[in-house]
Amino acid sequence: MEQKLIQGSKQFLNALGEVDQKLELLQSHILDMRVSCDEAEAQLKLTNDASKSLLERAGSLREQRQEVEEKKSIVTLFLARFTLNEEDIVALTSRDVPVGKLFFEAMDKTEQIRRDCRVLMAGEDGPTKAGLDIMASTSSYLEQGFEKISRWCTNEFRELGRETIIDVTPTLQEAIKRLRSRPELLTEVLSMLSQIRQATLLSSFITALTRGGPSGLPRPIELHAHDPMRYIGDMLAWVHQTIAAEREFLEGLFGLKSDGRMVGSIRRFDYRGEEEEWMQELLDLAVGKLCSPLKARVLQTVRSQESSIVSYKIANLLQFYMVTMHRTIGEKAIVSETLKETTEVAYKVFHDAVDAQGRSLMRVPLDPDDPSLTPPPPILEHAQILREIMTVYHSSMLGDESNVGQATGFQDISNAMVDPAIEMCITSSAQKKQIRPKWDQSVFILNCLCYLQDTLDIYPFTSGKKEHVRSVIQERIALLIQEHFADLLTKAGLQALYQTCEACPVDEPLSHAPGAQPPEVKVALQKFSAWLSSPEVVQSARLSHLTAQRLHAQVHQAALGRLAKAYRRICDEVRNPKNRYEAGSTLLGSERPFGQAHLLWQIFGLHEDAGDDDGDQ
Amino acid sequence: MPIDDYNTEATELVETYDFLMKYIVIGEAATGKSCLLHHFTHNSFKDHSQHTIGVEFSSRLVKLGEKRIKLQLWDTAGQERFRSVTRSYYRGAAGAILVYDITNRESFKNLSRWLADARALASPHLVCVLVGNKSDKEEEREVEWSEASRWAAENGECLHFLEASSLTGDNVEAPFLLAARAILLSIESGILDPEKAGSGVSYGDRALRRVNSSSRLSFGSFSGSRRKKGTLKLKVQNWVPGTRCC
Missing domain, CATH: 1.20.5 (Single alpha-helices involved in coiled-coils or other helix-helix interfaces)
Structure with missing residues (x-):
């Protein structure tokens, strides 16, 4: 285990x-x-x-x-904005692109670039190199553009300028408008235009004068050179019409809308725009060129007139156009100046003719064998000329003159026409009177003067001269009254007695004076009484030769008034005890009007006072 | 009268035109010539009108079919004392507007003299239009329409007649357009040559340009081309846009 x-x-x-x-x-x-x-x-x-x-x-x-x-996009944008593209450059510089829309757009663009660039360079950092470069390059292109415009205009004018009437295209108008910012180019172009227009208008004028229209219609103006009014009128009308057309052309060229004013009506010169100045100068020069042929022809016509009336009509026609030109193109214009000169010459010729007429009238002697007392033929002819001159003067009124102005305007003429006539009547009649003593000079002079007065009476503007003639007539009437009174006194038999009364020394009784002794007084009073029954009391045979009947009555009554006063004087003297007439009243009472002066006034049909007044005059 | 067909237009800013025609307006004093013209150019009645002194000038562009025509209008004084002055302006006019006052027989009586004067002095192919003015004053009428119409018919082919009123503007444009149309027809038929000085008509830039592009003139509403070939010798070289600048 x-x-x-x-x-x-x-x-x-x-x-x-x-x-x-x-x-x-x-x-x-x-x-x-x-x-x-x-x-x-x-x-x-x-x-x-x-x-x-x-x-x-x-x-x-x-x-x-x-x-x-x-940066790139900025630069691209910058370049697009600040440089010209190839097309623009071509448009600006090449001859192949016409002056027109493309070209003007390129011009606009160049100018826009320069404006923008200038704004940029105005910043704090001051001008940049790029800015300067841009300015330099655009400047050169811009100038080329302006050069191109000016060359184009020059060409255009060279081609179109030969036409009598030019129609301005919008392109041309635009070109001129742009050149305004380059005065030296504009001046150059316009000077050339001016020269061309001068030549063109001059040659059209010469053609109208000498050749007329094609196939001769309308006829050449010079065809009517024998009719001075038509000849000069046609020439001036041609010039006037040319001015109107030329002005329209220039208004178109400078893009000015016409102000709706009618040519011939008064133009105001107070506004002076630059265009207006250009237009006036161009117009003045173009039309001014016509002056020399115009002036030569007008003066030749003026100087070759023999009739003072035609001279006067011409002078008035010239003055009419002078006023018209003053109102349309101003007093300083060459045409106006020329018209002023020629008008002055024409008036001078007319006044010389009138003076010569007056002088020749004074040299005409009266026919000593002619017993008549009416105005002689030289005076009648002279008055007829005066009448025609007055008619012309009257028709030359524009209608806006004052009465005083009208009268002043006629003064020189009336002096030159009427004064010699008055003088001729008086001096020539004095010469005739020496040859023909029985001829009634006083009545003749009054008849002539009244005729002149009646001639002047037609128009109101002669009032000054009429007044003068009236005063001369009054002097002559006073003289005639004096003569007539002396006549009546003699015819009535009172002359010797009255003279003795007047001449008698104060300290001597009248009845002792020779010519006023009682028997002589009696004879005189008898004769006077007989005279009172004669028709002479009512009407004077002598005065019946006065053409103006009212003068007859006036003179006769004034003389009768004096006669009545003379009678009263005689009565007073006879009744006066100092004069030692025996039974003076009886002496007077033996014959009509019985020593009663007031009865005499009644017989004469006069009022005592009125008689006094007339007698005193 | 089919005036409405003409399609008139107010003056435009840029005034190029096909033709330029010179007209005179004539007739006795106080018949309303200046007022008629004023109404035509300003489209309004001219109040407190004074007597015309000598002559006055104005112009207007009108459209007739396709054509733009510039009218140069010379208004003359009717007073006898200006006769010698005004007659000088008849020279070379293409059209004459002869005006009388329907309320004043005196102004009608001397028409023959006015017409004879105009025909003697103006362009040989003068077109005349007789205008009885003041047609608004019917109650004061002294000259009947029929009488004036008969007179116009008896006095030549180139004489048209109508009545107008410069107060109301009635028919004010018609006489000017009638004359323009008649003149255009003369040009088209070759009777009148605008190239010749003194005809009272000349070409404008517009016509020349068209000639350059199409090398013939077409007359818009009058395009029935009756014109003989070669009657219009145009200076084409005068207008070649752009090809010769610089």
Whole structure:
């Protein structure tokens, strides 16, 4: 049993020893493993350390790549925004791309780039190199673009400028608008346009003057050179119409909407935009070129007129156009200046003609064999010319003149026409009177003056001259009243008696004076009484030759009034005891009107006061 | 009258046109010439209108079918004292708008003289339109429509007639368009050559451009091409867009 136990134990021991061995093996394995593990771990750690920097590097690379990507897109965007692409450059510089939409877009883009770039460079860091580069390159392209526009415009004008009327295309309008930012190019282009327009309008004008339309219609203006009004009118109308068309062309060129104003109506010159200045200058130069042929022809026509009326019509026509031009293109325009000069010359020619007319009138002597007292033919002809001149003056009114202005405007003409006529009537009639003493000069002068007054009476603007003529007439009436009174006094037989009354010295009785002694007084009163029954009391044969009937009455009544006063004076003197008439009242009472002056007033049909007034005048 | 077919349009900003036509507006004083023209160009009645002094100018673009036509309009004074001035403006007009006042027989009586004057002085193929103005004043009428119509018929082929009112704007555009249409027909049939100075008509840029692209003129609503070949010698070289810049 023991044995068995020992054997068993032995076996157990063996088995355990085996186990122990195995365990030991295992342990050594484990140890090995551990070492390996440690190694591996160390290795791992090492590796780990090593790869960490790699990872970091990879990460940073990735970041860098991202940054670069971003930068790249920014740069692309930047480049797209700040540089011109190939197409743009071609559009700007090449002859192959026409000036048009593409070209203008490229221009716009270039300018946008420059604007943006300027904003960028205005930052704190100051101008960058890229910025400067961009500015430099775009600047060159932009200038090429402007050069291209200006060359194109020059070409365009060279082609189109020869047409009489030009239609402005939107492209041309746009081109000019863009050139506004390059004044030197614009000036160059417009100067060329101006020269072409000057030549074109001048040659059209000459064609219209000398050749007319094709196949002769409309007829050349010069065909009517014999009709001065039509000739000058047609030329000026042509110029006026050309101005309107040219102005429309320029408004189109500068893209100005017409202000809806009618040409010919008053233009306000207070607003002066740059375009407006350009337009005025171009218009002025283009149309100004027409002045020299226009002026030569107008002046030639003006100077070759013989009739003062035609001269006057021409002067008025020129003035009408001068006013029209002042209102449409201003007073400073060359055409306006030329019209002003020619108008002045035309008026000078007219005034000279009128002066000559006046002088020649004064040289005409009156026919000494002609007994008539009516205005003579030279005066009638002269008045007819005056009448026609007045009609022309009246029709030249624009309707906006004041009455005073109208009268002032006519003053020179009326002086030049009427004064010589008045003088001629007076001086020539004095000469005639010397040759033909019985001829009634006073009535003749009054008849002539009244005729002139009636001639002036047609229009209100002659009021100043009419007043003058009226005052001359009044002087002449006063003289005639004096003459007529003396006539009446003689015819009535009171002349000697009245003169003695007037001349008698105070200290001597009148009845002692020769010519006023009682028998002489009696004879005079008898004669006066007889005269009172004659028709002369009612109407004077002499005054019946006055063409103005109211003057007849006026003069006659005034003279009668004086006669009545003379009679009263005589009565007073005869009744006055100082004059020592015996029975003075009886002497007076023996003949009509019986020493009663108021009866005489009644016979004459006058009021005493009125008679006084007229007599005093 | 089928005026509505004409399809008029207000003036556009960029005024290129196919044709430019010169018109004169004539007739006795106070018949409403300036008002008619004012209504046509401004589309409103001109109140407190003064007598026209001499001549005044305005222009308007109209559309007739496919054609854009620029009308150069010369408004003349009717007063006798301006006659010598205004007659000078008849020269080379393509169209004349002859205006009388239906409420004033006096303004109708002298029409023959006005017409004779215009025909003697304007373009040889002058187109005239007789306009009886103030048609709004029916109660004051002194000239009957039938009488004026008869007068127009008796006075030549190129004379159209209608009544209009520059107060209400009734028929105000019609005379201008009628004349333009008649002139276009003359051009199309070769009677009138816009290339010739003095015809009162000239080509605009638009027509020239079209000629360049299609090498013939088509007349839109008037496209029945009766035009003889070779009657229109156009200066094609005048418009070659872009090919010769720089």
